[in-house]
Amino acid sequence: MNELRKDPTRGQWVLIRPEPPAGDGSECPYCPGAEAASGPEIAAYRKDGSAPNTPGWMVRVVAERDPYFRIEDELVREGVGMFDMITPRGASELIVESPRHDDTLATIDLEQLEDVLWLYRDRLLDLKRDSQIRDILISRRHKKPGVARHHPYSRVTAIPIVFDEKRRELREVREYYQYKRRCLYCDLLRQEITARERVVRLTKSFACIVPYAARGPLETWILPRRHQSLFEDAPRHEYASLARLLGDILRRMNKALDFPPYNLLIHSAPFSEHAADYYHWHVEIIPKLTKVAGFEWATGFYLNPTAPEEAAAVLRDARP
Amino acid sequence: MNELRKDPTRGQWVLIRPEPPAGDGSECPYCPGAEAASGPEIAAYRKDGSAPNTPGWMVRVVAERDPYFRIEDELVREGVGMFDMITPRGASELIVESPRHDDTLATIDLEQLEDVLWLYRDRLLDLKRDSQIRDILISRRHKKPGVARHHPYSRVTAIPIVFDEKRRELREVREYYQYKRRCLYCDLLRQEITARERVVRLTKSFACIVPYAARGPLETWILPRRHQSLFEDAPRHEYASLARLLGDILRRMNKALDFPPYNLLIHSAPFSEHAADYYHWHVEIIPKLTKVAGFEWATGFYLNPTAPEEAAAVLRDARP
Numbered sequence: 001m002n003e004l005r006k007d008p009t010r011g012q013w014v015l016i017r018p019e020p021p022a023g024d025g026s027e028c029p030y031c032p033g034a035e036a037a038s039g040p041e042i043a044a045y046r047k048d049g050s051a052p053n054t055p056g057w058m059v060r061v062v063a064e065r066d067p068y069f070r071i072e073d074e075l076v077r078e079g080v081g082m083f084d085m086i087t088p089r090g091a092s093e094l095i096v097e098s099p100r101h102d103d104t105l106a107t108i109d110l111e112q113l114e115d116v117l118w119l120y121r122d123r124l125l126d127l128k129r130d131s132q133i134r135d136i137l138i139s140r141r142h143k144k145p146g147v148a149r150h151h152p153y154s155r156v157t158a159i160p161i162v163f164d165e166k167r168r169e170l171r172e173v174r175e176y177y178q179y180k181r182r183c184l185y186c187d188l189l190r191q192e193i194t195a196r197e198r199v200v201r202l203t204k205s206f207a208c209i210v211p212y213a214a215r216g217p218l219e220t221w222i223l224p225r226r227h228q229s230l231f232e233d234a235p236r237h238e239y240a241s242l243a244r245l246l247g248d249i250l251r252r253m254n255k256a257l258d259f260p261p262y263n264l265l266i267h268s269a270p271f272s273e274h275a276a277d278y279y280h281w282h283v284e285i286i287p288k289l290t291k292v293a294g295f296e297w298a299t300g301f302y303l304n305p306t307a308p309e310e311a312a313a314v315l316r317d318a319r320p
Numbered sequence: 321m322n323e324l325r326k327d328p329t330r331g332q333w334v335l336i337r338p339e340p341p342a343g344d345g346s347e348c349p350y351c352p353g354a355e356a357a358s359g360p361e362i363a364a365y366r367k368d369g370s371a372p373n374t375p376g377w378m379v380r381v382v383a384e385r386d387p388y389f390r391i392e393d394e395l396v397r398e399g400v401g402m403f404d405m406i407t408p409r410g411a412s413e414l415i416v417e418s419p420r421h422d423d424t425l426a427t428i429d430l431e432q433l434e435d436v437l438w439l440y441r442d443r444l445l446d447l448k449r450d451s452q453i454r455d456i457l458i459s460r461r462h463k464k465p466g467v468a469r470h471h472p473y474s475r476v477t478a479i480p481i482v483f484d485e486k487r488r489e490l491r492e493v494r495e496y497y498q499y500k501r502r503c504l505y506c507d508l509l510r511q512e513i514t515a516r517e518r519v520v521r522l523t524k525s526f527a528c529i530v531p532y533a534a535r536g537p538l539e540t541w542i543l544p545r546r547h548q549s550l551f552e553d554a555p556r557h558e559y560a561s562l563a564r565l566l567g568d569i570l571r572r573m574n575k576a577l578d579f580p581p582y583n584l585l586i587h588s589a590p591f592s593e594h595a596a597d598y599y600h601w602h603v604e605i606i607p608k609l610t611k612v613a614g615f616e617w618a619t620g621f622y623l624n625p626t627a628p629e630e631a632a633a634v635l636r637d638a639r640p
Contacts, residue, residue: 001627005533008504010485011492012622014533019625068623081511083532164621165330172331184328191401212403213325213334301484302332303388305339307321 002073004161006084012164015088020066030096030151032057039063042093043122045115059115060096061123061156067092068157075132075160091127091158095119095138101151104142105264106250114243116154120266121239124232127158128271135162135270138231144261154264162270169267170275177278185280186227193225198308200249200315205241208249210312215286217306218257218315220249222283229279231268246283251320253287260287322393324481326404332484335408340386350416350471352377359383362413363442365435379435380416381443381476387412388477395452395480411447411478415439415458421471424462425584426570434563436474440586441559444552447478448591455482455590458551464581474584482590489587490595497598505600506547518628520569520635525561528569530632535606537626538577538635540569542603549599551588566603571640573607580607 002017029037032055039062041052050056069090076087097116098108105113120138127136140154162170176184192198192209200208200220208222222245228234234242253260263286269279296302322337349357352375359382361372370376389410396407417436418428425433440458447456460474482490496504512518512529520528520540528542542565548554554562573580583606589599616622 007531007533007535008496008508009492009531010488012488012533014535014622014624016533016624016627080532081515082507168330168332172329176328187402188328195401211327211329212400213327213332213336215327215334302334304334304336307336 002088004086004088004159006086008082008084013086013161015068017068017088028101028151030060030062030094030153031101032099038096039065039094043119043126045119055099057096057099058112059098059119061093061119062096064092064094064155069159071130086160089160090133091130091156093123093156093158095123095154095156097152097154104152104250105140106247106254108247110240110243110247113247114240117239117243117246120154120156121232121234123156124230124268127156128232130158132160133158134160134272135166136268137163137166138266140264142262142264144259162272166267166270170270170273170279173278173280174275183227183278183280185223185282189223189225198312200252200312201245203241203245205238206245208245210308210315212308214304214306214308214311215302216304217287218253218260218311219284219286219304219308220253220315222246222249222285223280224282228281229269229276231266231281242283248320249285249315252315252318253285255320256314256318257287262287322408324406324408324479326406328402328404333406333481335388337388337408348421348471350380350382350414350473351421352419358416359385359414363439363446365439375419377416377419378432379418379439381413381439382416384412384414384475389479391450406480409480410453411476413443413476413478415443415474415476417472417474424472424570425460426567426574428567430560430563430567433567434560437559437563437566440474440476441552441554443476444550444588447476448552450478452480453478454480454592455486456588457483457486458586460584462582462584464579482592486587486590490590490593490599493598493600494595503547503598503600505543505602509543509545518632520572520632521565523561523565525558526565528565530628530635532628534624534626534628534631535622536624537607538573538580538631539604539606539624539628540573540635542566542569542605543600544602548601549589549596551586551601562603568640569605569635572635572638573605575640576634576638577607582607 004013004015006013028034035053042061042063044052044057044060046057048056069088069092071091073087073089075089078085098112124136127133136156136158138154138156173184189207193207198210200210205224206222207225208220210220265284267284268281269275324333324335326333348354355373362381362383364372364377364380366377368376389408389412391411393407393409395409398405418432444456447453456476456478458474458476493504509527513527518530520530525544526542527545528540530540585604587604588601589595
């Protein structure tokens, strides 16, 4: 059984699918030379003109082996009595960020990180052409050093509905826009840049802030200072600028928090809604320092023991 | 700093407060004889007429020692530029469910469990009289045997806003009601009782089901079969009936899943909204078998490897 089911009392989707068998983890399928083990290559950047599915790549995209969402599946939307079901048609891809097994986004060089961001863009542009895909999320889960069994990678998840978290954001910023005719994120940036207390770094194109209601210690956001709803529409030089800032912030986090595990998300406007005026793409980085406790789980409240203003000061001072 | 802050881009509240110092855990403050250590007694059921804050109680409510929400605080709602802040005025109470240190809701006798439910009701009725409290959640976190350092208890959390999870439910069921003029939960119950495949048990007053889009293996809900928006308004005999069913379900879970940790929540209509026609109180029991993974955290999707129909069959067959 592989079904997306919607709970009508919460309006929330759940993916029901059997647990895939765990790999034996003995060899890394993402290292150069193991290309046959990692699944078919969807795209790669190669400087040496080497052939697909052979070594020589700098960054590489493969289909996930037990994908959450499959592009081959037929999209079926079905009513089950009063309930809603959709088949999980979409894409689950992995972006291998470096040929080196021990690299992280904080250690790869600037050009490599820029290539990773550029490949994010490529995948978004390519998958958007599929009219049954309504939303795409790029996410990256960085585990504590020594915990990850293999090679760092980012995940691309393309789905036939809008991601719940983004639906939440869209609802709020749409309402704000309808009332004020201004982008909420633009207003927020203006206020944060004036106040300064939650700003970590400002560059010509980007602002890095700790949000007012950060969900955990040192959650940070990176936003383009100019209004832009789509990550994939940024001009080329901005990816270089973002790579520089992102690498710096991750190294600051490593310094301040002793190499924390973190989640990184790229929130870009979904294709199913004309959100160009009110959505503002951004990167969210959430260090995983506190466990999600029962209280949070039960209530939907996050508990954050660190004041966002303190967190921003810590990151400002943590020069790598 | 103790502040409830709202993230304007998600409409979600975060409680910012320093981590309280952990207790040394050497002695259980909830055992009879340790009454002085557990905080002032708010209420207790005593069969022997013993005095407050002395042994002799059967169930007992105390104020939490480092409360998330304080009844003594002044309620302040403040705009911080474009942001919203509220002081965490409310109540954080613990309901100690038995004098015996090793009891659980699955092992205490029927009468004791009925007393616990009755005390839930007492606390709801008492706290509702405070006009600054808008919502109350009763939650219970059951850890794996051997992991909990002390005495099982339930938690009562009363807050000046509506809990996020409940706000979600209210939005969906209100919309359904506006369209159909019927309670969504009542319709859902009718469908489940006809289909049977996700029903675990039916009694005269209650239905226990595995929801269509269960967020994890063996998530179960208990709902009154008759429309009722408030847990605290149920007639006396229904608490006895609920105690019987709840004890049975928890013992089935223990049998089927080898004593799993779980969260139990009582969702009752908030006081801040006249939801009598469309909200339907219920108990949610969510065994914690799978960790919330990065994917779920990032996307808001839950992944459930067990089909709800199978889960219901397992619980139906697990006769304690």
